[in-house]
Amino acid sequence: MPSPHPDSTVCDRLRRRAAGLLLHLTSLPGGHGVGDLGPQARRFADFLARARQGWWQTLPIGPVGEADSPYSSQSAFAGYPLLISLEDLIEDSLLEPADLAAATPFPEGRADYAAARAFKEPRLRKAFAKFASAGSAKLWSEFRQFAAAHHEWLDDYAMYCALKARHDGGPWTGWQSAVRQRRFREWPRELLQKLGEESAYHQFTQFLFARQWARLRAYASARGVGLIGDVPIFVAHESIDVWAHPEFFQLDSQGRPSVVTGVPPDYFSATGQLWNNPHYRWDVLRARGYDWWLARLRTAAERFDAVRLDHFIGFTRCWEIPAAAKTAQQGRWVAGPGADFFEAVRRALPQLELIAEDLGLATPEVLALRDRFDLPGMRVMQFAFGSDRQAASFLPRNYPRRSVAYTGTHDNDTTAGWYSGTTDKERHEARVYLSSDGSRIHWDMIECLARSTADVVMFPAQDLLGLGAEARMNKPGTTQGNWQWRLSEALGDELADTLARLMTESRRTGGSGGS
Secondary structure (H helix, E strand, O other), rough: OOOOOOOOOOOOOOHOOEEEEOOOOOOHHOOOOOOOOOOOHHHHHHHHHHHOOOOEEEEOOOOOOEEEEEEEOOOOOOOOOHHOOOOHHHHHOOOOOHHHOOOOOOOOOOHHHHHHHHHHHHHHHHHHHHHHHOOHHHHHHHHHHHHHHHHHHHHEEEEEEEEHOOOOOOOHHHHOHHHHHHHHHOOHHHHHHHHHHHHHHHHHHHHHHHHHHHHHHHHHOOOEEEEEEEEEOOOOOOHHHHHHHHHEOOOOOOOEEEEEEEEEEOOOOOEEEEEEEEOOOOHHHHOOOOOOHHHHHHHHHHOOEEEEEOOHHHEEEEEEEEEOOOOOOOOOEEOOOOOOHHHHHHHHOOOOOEEEOOOOOOOOOHHHHHHHHHOOOEEEHHHHHHHHOOHHHHHHHHHHEEEEEEEOOOOOEEEEEEEEOOOHHHHHHHHHHHHHOOOOOOHHHHHHHHHHOOOOEEHHHHHHHHOOHHHHOOOOOOOOOOOOOOOOOOOOHHHHHHHHHHHHOOOOOOOOOOO
């Protein structure tokens, strides 16, 4: 079928009438403190296939930074080593079953990142030692191929992690100037030698992550399940990317941000959201043909079948806040790269399917940019009820076909939590629209969304279970208690079959086609 727009993508997986679940990997059950890429991830892919779901959407999968937020990653390219499955390393003969026998009980239903790191890192280092001394020729060959293919970001990542450890986790702006400014010729030979082995360990963990990720993607694809990733528009200041490429960011002479990112007061926060990421120097990136961004998206395309571009609005304009500000109320709008950026992306990565996270203050310019490149936008059903001037656009009867619709996202309360905590007026509007008595509001919303005209609909796993506010993943504008929710056990066959029947009734039984 010819494309409906001369600039539209040649791919069509997001045009197939399908559904999927939103569940971050850390929220899987099992594992050792957090969910991971091992047996429970494959079991969840089996659940999706049985439930006739075509998509599995995750949050960003990079190594987390401040407050364990996946949106504050230490690298725009690396995978999170904590997601490596220790069980799968036993199959690779890099660990023994006895290495996992000493696991102490981890909390049920909550991710414990500190405990997971304390348990996993010694075992990952043991696996590295075994690989270095007695790894198979096949595994060594795979490692060398991986290191060569990804050296442009992998070398910087490994060196940064080694330096971080040497500086007891201190910020890179506090390192001595020759190290901070990457004047390698001035580094003592002794320092380089000491960093060498530690760097090799971090390259090894990235190899393990990539290997296990490829296995999971192939497993899901064989069952008709595609993976949707999430690429935040900004990167953390305390990251490999800013240390390695300070010229891409608005920094002062000491490497500190001169202005930071966020959004003005909105639905989520009366004082706005102060993200504290450094702003890009889009003029520098444009002069280089956006090569760093293209490499970032190319890495995402290696891992996912479609990619959600977080804060799509920022590609037309960004909220710029003075670095010393305490809230996001004080700031100004500055221009983003606009169509020029997406023209470069389309030329370099014509097969890449993108979802525009166009929630918030979506101006006509934002919508025009989205539509020019024929990107599906997002619709969130919870926003449909109330006095917001955009509320009508979030009613399922008004969804454009070219969209990805959700009951809620990781930034919203669960549907049951939202219904319990919202106003009487909004509860009444929801009941009337759904012809519901409110007793099973989560399932009424899921059914309504499934029957909508949107090409793709997504359900947070919490909503399938009717969980309340205790299962909320994130509360924007806060740093405590987020990103911790986990399933206490795998989703069962009865729930899968119920969801499968709804998919059949709503004609959403097509898989994504995978990779």
